[in-house]
Amino acid sequence: MQLWVDADACPAVIKDILFRAATRAGLNLTLVANQHLRVPPSPLIRMVQVPPGFDEADKYIAANVQPGDLVVTADIPLAAEIVAKDAHALSPRGALYGKENIRELLDMRNFMDTLRSSGVETGGPAAFSTADRQAFANRLDAVLQRRRR
Template sequence: MRIWVDADACPVAIKEILYRAADRTATPLVLVANQFLQTPPSRHISCVQVPQGFDVADNEIVRRCEAGDLVITSDIPLADEVVSKDALALSPRGELFTRENIKARLNMRDFLDTLRSSGIQSGGPSALSASEKQAFANRLDRWLSQRARQCSTP
């Protein structure tokens, strides 16, 4: 099982949490971006640089992720695609996207997109708060613990 990161939009604070977790648990962490990324030296951390273009990084993550993997993204359509492949998606704010909630989140995203395109200003996301970073770290730790139990079960 791997952790895939939609790295172009992932906050630095979240990447740092992921780097530490990958090293601590020997979990493969793959950052996918359309630009060069500087990462700490680690045999558990790798980067995939994709060409510039709309959804190129997202498509690469969907192509490579497998059932049981974890994808870090705030992109709801990407989360929907990876969940359909039996992977999990976790937002940098700590929201876990699953088969049970992804369609409702996708519908809300589409509704807000329609409002924006009709000229209604909805504002952008707020800055990442300390409690959201903690929620992310807690969800990540739960996934890593479940993964460790699955790997140790004969």
């Protein structure tokens, strides 16, 4: 299993959890972003800087992910591509995307996008909380535990 992070908008606290988890589990972790990000010195952790542009990080991850890998992303369309490739997708808030829920999540995302583009004020996501961080850490641990079995 390789760990991938759609890192441009990923909260720093989630990246820190992933750095520790990759080191503890001995897994390769790749952060993909449009800008350079600092990562801890480790042979397991690397940063890939993609060219500026819409969805460049998503395209890179989708092109390189393998079945069984885990991708951390809040991007529902990217998560749908990952799930279609028999890999796992996990949101920074701890939601696991899978074949059983990705279609519904993608439909809701598209519906909200249509509302926003027609001028309806939909608001944004709630502020990232300690509960979100804990939910992510717990779900990541569960995914990594299943891998070890």
